[in-house]
Amino acid sequence: MAVETQQNAQNTDEPVISIRGLVTNLGGRLIHDHIDLDVRRGEVIAIVGGSGSGKSVLLRSIVGLMRPQEGTIEVFGEDALATDETALRRLQQRWGVLFQEGALFSSQTVAENVQVPLREYAKMSQELMNEIAAVKLAMVGLGEDAATKFPSELSGGMKKRASLARALVLDPEIVFLDEPTSGLDPIAANAFDELIRNLQKSLNLTVFMVTHDLDTLRSIADRVAVLVNRTLKVGTIAEVMRDKDPWIQDYFSGPRGRAALGS
């Protein structure tokens, strides 16, 4: 799998995620109206938008937790909406998802949580699994003492780190982050941004994240996709800021926006 990764990385500008004409209708309310989006390999793309604008719905649609009414979603050129079980399993090993509250399995220790994908997809000795769990936990900045703890004994920031370690354990090519910094204090949020940036660079990850956090946007997002009026406006922060849409203007030029973006 990693062989392909490297080859792909070298020879293609093809998008890793390609969404065409996506229509989502939730309980009679139109959320996405024919959305198109391409995510390039190795970039960090951030989805922003008001509460209830369908950011998380978009993420959940890509990873197959929700089905849109119309449109196509391709990940690595494969149809992510196809119902073929084995194809879907293959895709699922190539992405990792970090949920908003971490979604760690509460009955297992942190180390066991991290080992779940290993146990499921890669056959190896328990000893090696322990070592890999320790390596991944160290990569996300958690010490050995965290490994034997249960999720209920962790702080919010540690939960997110542990969950990120679990998402990264199979060395996926894409990570999906749902509000990675929500609920963290500014220092922890900065540290988490930096962690994601470092890992993204060294592991050559594509990062698809949903966020509210303007600081996160500024510090790690290569491109921004704004969900307004049920459609997406995509570009670099500078490009998107020039848009006349009132919500976008409010968002980037409000007091928080100005403070974060330093303009």
Place this chain on the structure above:
Amino acid sequence: MGSAMNASNPWFRVDHDGQTLRLTAGGPWTVYHAAAVDAGLRAIATNNASVAEIDASQVDALDTTGAWLLLRTRALFKDAGLKINRFDIPQNYQPLIGVIEREDLVAPAEVVTHVSLVAFLERLGRATHAVMIQGVGILGYLGRITVEWFKLMYAPQRHVRFTATVNQIEQVGINALPIVGLLMFLIGVVLAYQGADQLSRFGLDILTVNALGIGVLRELGVLITAIIIAGRSGSAFTAEIGTMKVNEEIDAMQTMGLNIDDVLILPRVTGLVIALPFLTFFADVMALIGGALMCYFQLGITVPAFIRQLHEAVNVNTFLVGMIKAPVFAYVIGMVGCYEGLNVERNAASVGKLTTRAVVESVFLVIVLDAGFSVMFSILGF
């Protein structure tokens, strides 16, 4: 799955060249292939080598797991006193090595579970200790709720939450009528059928009514109703209060100066204590109806004959012996349900665990108390 997609396998070769140990590695070194080389790498014998060269330049796929295997092997060589002369990996994987290398690489100590007599004794001790702690906790809570209840009696206008209590009576009493009625009717049918089957062999058909009347009124009516209510309402108490705890609603109430006992606990316990005797009465009647029906069809005992026989078999005391247990059982079920609800920790799994525990404990206590009542009544001669 990964190995299926990738026909080639990872490999490594060890050459001894005088004082030099040379490790050459190639192929895909990824998480899906790690098992193939893991044990072999651990078992490399360094012999008398003093210098090690690691050449992984032929590795064509590397991920964190593969990188860890290489770094672990290097660390093993270092620990064996070897000098590392070369550590070659393809240029494009250098950042990956960097990520892991800067971390302090200590293999973690996992908790190992030993299967032995000592471990068994330890578990036994822990379990016993937990049971005792739990017993003391429930006893303490029993005392606390009783004190709160006396306060309620002393100043009802300040503490009584009338609406909440009535609401609880509806929830645990009126809404439980169908299930309790149906089950007790069926139990009446079963008892009468079994009784008739046995007693008719001796020509004592009519005594079926005695067995049914005494069995239901003294024991089964209240016992089975209490068990149904423990499963239905005791668990609901734990789940409701536990969910509120997870949501921090209890904390919110406390900061607003609301007394948790007054607002949440006493209405539930009081509601149950009021409702269960009525439910028990209803259950008794339904079981007798079921029994009477069965007596009529199976033994040909008419309803007037059934009532006459019942009148002779039981007296008011038989009925009261059953009824007097109802509020006691209700108190215990309500108290245990609320106690476990307040014990819920701030995670979702805890709600389920403690709900189960509440039901098991309250059923256990109900049966133990029932046995205690039997002993007491037999001493008192009822």
